[in-house]
Amino acid sequence: MKGKDELQKFKKMWTWLMAYPAHDREYYMKHVAKESEEWANNCPLSNNTIAAQCNGCQLLWEGSEGTLCTDPSSPLFRWMTTERIYPDTRSFYARQLALLAMDASRRPRR
Numbered sequence: 027m028k029g030k031d032e033l034q035k036f037k038k039m040w041t042w043l044m045a046y047p048a049h050d051r052e053y054y055m056k057h058v059a060k061e062s063e064e065w066a067n068n069c070p071l072s073n074n075t076i077a078a079q080c081n082g083c084q085l086l087w088e089g090s091e092g093t094l095c096t097d098p099s100s101p102l103f104r105w106m107t108t109e110r111i112y113p114d115t116r117s118f119y120a121r122q123l124a125l126l127a128m129d130a131s132r133r134p135r136r
Contacts, residue, residue: 030131032082035059035070037127040120047116067095085133086126094123101126 039054051068055061066072071082077095089097097103105119 032070033131040124044117044120047113048110086130
């Protein structure tokens with residue numbers, strides 16, 4: 027897991043995407059956050075360019091079938107597989123991701 031700064035960026039991204047469900051993470055990174063360096067997998071927590079090998083979100087998600095990106099029961103996986111024609115559902119999953127980040131930022135570091 028990366029530091030608090032990346033966790034805050036993750037939370038901000040999902041809070042914004044909750045309000046704008048027609049957009050995706052790449053749009054947020056390029057046009058809203060305007061980051062100078064590109065995030066791997068369009069995620070500030072990513073620590074590998076291959077999503078299946080990334081474990082940057084392990085403090086956020088302890089799923090039995092993988093990470094936020096690969097576990098079919100995770101809100102990120104569900105958000106990615108929900109079409110843009112369902113904005114309420116996309117907002118719901120984005121909210122769950124923002125809440126996971128908020129929860130993790132409140133926990134004491136080990």
